[in-house]
Amino acid sequence: MEEEAAQAAEGGLSFEPLEVFNLRPLFGHGEVHWYTITNATLWMAIAVLAIFALFVIGTARRSVVPSRSQSIAELIHDFTYKMVEDVAGHEGVKYFPYILTLFLFILFVNVLGLIPTSFAPTSHVAVTAVMALAVFITVTVIGFVKNGAAFLGLFWVKESPLILRPIIAVIEVISYFVRPVSHSIRLAGNVMAGHAVMQVFAAFAAIALIAPLSILAIAAIYGLEVLVAAIQAYVFTILTCVYLKDALHPGH
Amino acid sequence: MEGNIADMGQLIGAGLAAIGSGVAAIGVGNVAGNYLAGALRNPSAAASQTATLFIGIAFAEALGIFAFLVSLLLMFAV
Numbered sequence A: 001m002e003e004e005a006a007q008a009a010e011g012g013l014s015f016e017p018l019e020v021f022n023l024r025p026l027f028g029h030g031e032v033h034w035y036t037i038t039n040a041t042l043w044m045a046i047a048v049l050a051i052f053a054l055f056v057i058g059t060a061r062r063s064v065v066p067s068r069s070q071s072i073a074e075l076i077h078d079f080t081y082k083m084v085e086d087v088a089g090h091e092g093v094k095y096f097p098y099i100l101t102l103f104l105f106i107l108f109v110n111v112l113g114l115i116p117t118s119f120a121p122t123s124h125v126a127v128t129a130v131m132a133l134a135v136f137i138t139v140t141v142i143g144f145v146k147n148g149a150a151f152l153g154l155f156w157v158k159e160s161p162l163i164l165r166p167i168i169a170v171i172e173v174i175s176y177f178v179r180p181v182s183h184s185i186r187l188a189g190n191v192m193a194g195h196a197v198m199q200v201f202a203a204f205a206a207i208a209l210i211a212p213l214s215i216l217a218i219a220a221i222y223g224l225e226v227l228v229a230a231i232q233a234y235v236f237t238i239l240t241c242v243y244l245k246d247a248l249h250p251g252h
Numbered sequence B: 001m002e003g004n005i006a007d008m009g010q011l012i013g014a015g016l017a018a019i020g021s022g023v024a025a026i027g028v029g030n031v032a033g034n035y036l037a038g039a040l041r042n043p044s045a046a047a048s049q050t051a052t053l054f055i056g057i058a059f060a061e062a063l064g065i066f067a068f069l070v071s072l073l074l075m076f077a078v
Helices: A002-009 A039-057 A068-088 A090-113 A125-154 A165-204 A209-247 B005-041 B043-077
Strands: none
Touching: A002 A125, A039 A068, A039 A090, A068 A090, A068 A209, A068 B043, A090 A125, A090 A165, A090 B043, A125 A165, A165 A209, A165 B043, A209 B043, B005 B043
16 A cells, blocks of 8 residues: 555556545644534535525515525425425424425535535535434434334334244344434445545546546536435435334334 | 555455445346336326335445445555
8 A cells, every 4th residue: 555655656646536535624734623623614614604595595585476596495495395294294394494404404515515626524424423313313212202112113013923023123123223324324425435436537537548538427427426416415304204204103 | 566465355355345336236226127117107106206216226225335335444444
């Protein structure tokens, strides 16, 4: 590995696809502590400000004929509302603000992360794990508060034969506790994979022979990544809705 | 091209883990293909099932992402 680094320093083909995910302090060059303001903090703050601008300033002058920003805000709001209502049912609508918050945050962070030289905080498992754990804890608490011990019926599947039930219960418990892991790694992995692929193709662009092909490929992948950014935000929120539905109606 | 055998093992392992991405692609294709087959038979029911489609794709894709993660861990973290 060290030899490769030396080779890259000499001007050869350098593959550092994971360099873009490095956390750097915004001020100075010290160590990164939990309170250090890094580029991740900056881009999350920008995302929050953008959401604020769209939803608070955009809808400040509410009119019957909506302005552009107002109609975008209404579009996102109605889309998420319909999703919550369809998947989690009428009882789930109570938790709609939380789900809209998650959706907007992930969507904006993903899309802002696609701007060249910017940073995508959702590519870090630390960021997505906090969101996934928050969903996991919220959903579990809601399940126990709403249903009491009946929530454990989620693991004791009544429809299956009695002999199989203990085995299915073990599998269900495992799959329940794997949820936050897969929930967070799915988002982080997708964003990281997309950005890493673009980095790899960008490294190929240094070779004159295949540079045009590589640039075309980057353009194509970039289009795909815009799609992935939106789809992963959608997937994260819709899975939240599914988990919420499980908590509200544990009887399958 | 010299190196020790542990590095070689890491890189071979990373390559083997990348097979998982391809297998997950089969899974995603299976989900999407079956959705399309169903949607063409009954187009009126297709719109209501897009959420299920994305959930299915997400579950299938997650395993490919896990394989990708294993290969990344082998290459850069071990």
